[in-house]
Amino acid sequence: MDEKTVVGLADAIEALRLELLEAAVAGEDHRMRFAIEPIELMVQVAVTKDVNGKVGWKILEAGAGVQHVATQTLTVRLVPLWKTKDNTVTRDFSIASTSLTQGKKAQFG
Template identity: 50%
Template sequence: MSDGSAGIVGLADSIEALRAQLTEAVNRGAGQSMLFQLSPIELELQAVVTKDVNGEIGWSLVGAGGSSGAATTQTLRLTLTPLWKGPDGLPTSNFAVAEQSEPGPRFGARD
């Protein structure tokens, strides 16, 4: 939900970009000898509450070098716990990044 102001980004867009960046990091780690276990991700963001012409209320984040104009910024703290969709389609936290318990790199649930 971006309002077009320079440096203002919608919360959903921000989380989507974070997910894409983490997925890219996982893919780049495939085949590496050092592995990482994903733990909860803590974010502290500067945000403003916005209201569009239809009356919908949302959160917009102030990006680096951005300005929220006359709006008052709030500190928004989020803790996100990564889950991976298992073979059965259910979410699981039982996984490692680029684990090599079987030949070849993989990402997903540990057996």
């Protein structure tokens, strides 16, 4: 399996998190808001095992030509949570949340 054709599951989820946070900041000044609902990722994955015996899930890039590797479709359901300034966790979150003060950068925990 060509390492250029795979992405680790943790890396993919982290990239998604960063994209959502970027969207929240970019939408601060917009009147239209989008609530974040549970997110469902459906990806083609290959189960891998490194030389130390550690098992991992690698997401295959679209159009990746992988030979002799068994792939599976993996569906991951994520429920976004928002960590507030007082360290409590809430599901009350939207892109460009009204709790963000205009002209200030959002502080993400």
